[in-house]
Amino acid sequence: MQAPIPSAAPTASVGTDLLDERALSKLRWRCRRGLLENDLYIEQFFKQYADRLTVRQGQALSDLMELSDNDLLDLHMARKPLSQVEPALDRSDVQEVLSMLRNR
Template identity: 30%
Template sequence: MELNRLRWAARRGMLELDLILSPFVENVYSSLPEREQQLFEKLLECEDPDMFQWFLHKGEPEEADIREIVVIVRSHATNAGG
């Protein structure tokens, strides 16, 4: 996905998600292997309330691929102080 479209897709209806996803797009996404980039794009198709729960460690995605990218995003959010 083109970077500008990805930035737009990462903007959500919840500030908490914006604070996790936008910095990830700006600082991490381009350095990911292609497979993980595709997983991130797939993650952006998920519902906001689900992502919110996953990033707050209050639930886990059922799908293994989504779990994998959630762990990656969480680790970068934690390392960035988020």
């Protein structure tokens, strides 16, 4: 798995802190995919949520990027549930980000 996404400043509520500009830039680079369809979903995600993406959500998105392009596309298009694609990622934070990815 990827290293945790750094936050703007360490606090007790690290999961709810917004991603700083550097962490957001690294996450965008990490999200580049081989399938155009995935890139389109992710581009729309960043257009809609980049300015309010939390550290927790950034880490969940980074975890999703560990999947193959085909698995990620199946999730975007809701052809398979997360529990079937990668049971270890079937967590509330990843489900939240997946819902945001699908909300175009």
